Amino acid sequence: MFDLRAIRQTPEEFDANWARRGLSPQTPEILALDETKRALQTELQELLAERNEKSKEIGKIKSQGGDAEAIMAEVASLKDKIASLEEKQKEAEEALKTKLSGIPNQLAEDVPDGPDEDHNVEVRRHGEPKALNSEPKDHVDIGEGLDMMDFATAAKMSGSRFVLLHSGLARMERALAQFFLDTHTSEHGLTEVSAPLLVNTKTMFGTGQLPKFRDDQFKTFSTDYLVDKELLEESGLSKGLMTYNRDLWLIPTSEVSLTNIVAEEIIDEETLPRRYTAFTPCFRKEAGSAGKDTRGMIRMHQFYKVEMVSVTAPDKSEEEHERMTGCAENLLKKLELPFRTIVLCSGDSGFTVRKTYDLEVWIPSQETYREISSCSNCWDFQARRMNARCRAKGEKDTKFVHTLNGSGLAVGRALVAVMENYYDPADGGVFVPDVLKPYMGGMEKITPKG
RNA sequence: GGAAGAGUGGCAGAGUGGUUGAAUGCACUGGUCUUGAAAACCAGCAAGGAUGCAAGUCCUUCCAGGGUUCGAAUCCCUGCUCUUCCGCCA
Numbered sequence: 001m002f003d004l005r006a007i008r009q010t011p012e013e014f015d016a017n018w019a020r021r022g023l024s025p026q027t028p029e030i031l032a033l034d035e036t037k038r039a040l041q042t043e044l045q046e047l048l049a050e051r052n053e054k055s056k057e058i059g060k061i062k063s064q065g066g067d068a069e070a071i072m073a074e075v076a077s078l079k080d081k082i083a084s085l086e087e088k089q090k091e092a093e094e095a096l097k098t099k100l101s102g103i104p105n106q107l108a109e110d111v112p113d114g115p116d117e118d119h120n121v122e123v124r125r126h127g128e129p130k131a132l133n134s135e136p137k138d139h140v141d142i143g144e145g146l147d148m149m150d151f152a153t154a155a156k157m158s159g160s161r162f163v164l165l166h167s168g169l170a171r172m173e174r175a176l177a178q179f180f181l182d183t184h185t186s187e188h189g190l191t192e193v194s195a196p197l198l199v200n201t202k203t204m205f206g207t208g209q210l211p212k213f214r215d216d217q218f219k220t221f222s223t224d225y226l227v228d229k230e231l232l233e234e235s236g237l238s239k240g241l242m243t244y245n246r247d248l249w250l251i252p253t254s255e256v257s258l259t260n261i262v263a264e265e266i267i268d269e270e271t272l273p274r275r276y277t278a279f280t281p282c283f284r285k286e287a288g289s290a291g292k293d294t295r296g297m298i299r300m301h302q303f304y305k306v307e308m309v310s311v312t313a314p315d316k317s318e319e320e321h322e323r324m325t326g327c328a329e330n331l332l333k334k335l336e337l338p339f340r341t342i343v344l345c346s347g348d349s350g351f352t353v354r355k356t357y358d359l360e361v362w363i364p365s366q367e368t369y370r371e372i373s374s375c376s377n378c379w380d381f382q383a384r385r386m387n388a389r390c391r392a393k394g395e396k397d398t399k400f401v402h403t404l405n406g407s408g409l410a411v412g413r414a415l416v417a418v419m420e421n422y423y424d425p426a427d428g429g430v431f432v433p434d435v436l437k438p439y440m441g442g443m444e445k446i447t448p449k450g
Numbered sequence: 451g452g453a454a455g456a457g458u459g460g461c462a463g464a465g466u467g468g469u470u471g472a473a474u475g476c477a478c479u480g481g482u483c484u485u486g487a488a489a490a491c492c493a494g495c496a497a498g499g500a501u502g503c504a505a506g507u508c509c510u511u512c513c514a515g516g517g518u519u520c521g522a523a524u525c526c527c528u529g530c531u532c533u534u535c536c537g538c539c540a
Contacts, residue, residue, distance in 0.1 A: 045509040398497085
């Protein structure tokens with residue numbers, strides 16, 4: 001969300017920034033809605049002030065035993081006017097909020113301009129892809145060769161974009177997650193959190209998944225709710241029943257749960273930054289990805305991810321962004337996987353984001369780098385949506401915090417990367433990276449069953 | 451799932467229809483005193499918004515939504531959360 005005062009002052013700057021994402025000018029509509037809302041609000045407040053004053057007078061007269069009939073009638077006559085203005089004001093406010101909640105974040109100045117992912121800019125590179133003396137095998141062939149990766153059975157129970165892992169691969173997935181978490185907590189100073197996987201609508205709004213990306217989310221529903229909804233429609237009862245809502249959303253990333261920890265809070269600025277990490281499954285509809293990455297484990301409806309989230313004071317988020325990206329890179333270095341870091345261009349940057357670094361790991365079978373982590377500075381965008389603020393000692397005013405999130409790392413994709421980069425064509429096995437051995441009982445290599 | 455109770459400012463906790471945005475205590479901030487600190491004393495201390503050059507004025511908010519009323523923290527309805535007990539369960 002945005003600072004309306006700032007938009008009023010320099011609308012052209014906001015439009016120019018949004019234009020970098022390919023948006024047409026947004027401020028004329030925003031300012032018009034804002035104008036309407038404020039005019040109604042002022043009018044309403046004048047009436048309310050009149051009502052309050054006269055009501056107080058009635059109280060005074062009555063306490064002195066006088067007759068207040070005349071003035072009571074006067075106030076009563078204001079009632080309808082106030083009710084209708086209240087309605088209009090609420091509608092105007094709603095319209096403004098709807099408009100604002102669908103507009104993406106402002107981009108940082110140093111985000112390169114460009115229409116799509118082909119215009120992202122490489123920042124640095126680490127490691128060299130190994131020269132292969134045979135055709136590279138992709139992770140599906142490797143996994144099925146090991147008899148430890150099973151898409152068919154997953155499809156039977158859940159449809160496409162699900163998978164079962166067995167034995168060594170299942171254990172390696174777990175080992176990766178443990179290794180990531182332990183490195184974050186012991187070396188990077190993050191606090192491990194175990195948080196809800198099902199969250200309410202307000203929470204999904206806070207981090208920006210709703211309302212715009214509704215179609216990408218999985219939603220649960222409860223029969224209780226349906227019963228009540230039917231009752232509601234039949235009875236034509238008040239809207240009050242609508243607030244009874246046990247429907248929950250499956251998190252698409254633990255960024256949602258971790259960032260919303262500070263929703264509605266006022267934090268002592270001295271206690272910032274807060275740095276969280278969590279290992280959770282993530283659930284995504286992948287609605288817009290039909291036909292994309294249909295083979296293998298790259299794009300699943302359910303996958304594991306270790307997430308990092310930082311909450312900082314407003315002047316500290318840029319350095320925190322670099323730090324966070326470094327934490328993710330550190331994991332790939334320890335795994336000895338070749339990767340590069342890129343900065344996303346304007347057209348490829350996400351809705352909530354001011355600036356994003358992607359880490360891309362080398363995937364031999366595709367002879368290219370593929371995304372394995374995305375580290376973003378959301379600035380005050382999410383904080384405004386979830387009303388998360390901080391206050392410096394001795395200061396009266398509160399400020400919106402800045403929030404950042406990054407994968408550290410996507411576990412499924414990390415498994416893919418390890419399988420392909422550590423593949424041994426001699427026997428179809430997969431060497432265990434040194435850092436994972438302690439997590440796999442000292443195992444040196446995953447070898448085919450039997 | 452059933453029963454009972456409760457949700458008020460950073461915390462604790464008064465307040466059951468009328469100058470209550472809210473007593474009091476703690477915490478916090480400034481001051482007096484002190485070599486310094488503590489104690490004591492004095493003063494200040496919610497958030498969001500509208501309007502205005504500003505000083506200020508006004509509006510909203512006592513879990514949330516709806517209702518009654520000239521007027522709601524206070525009365526009614528619905529929901530949510532928490533506590534205790536029972537049931538069920540990993």
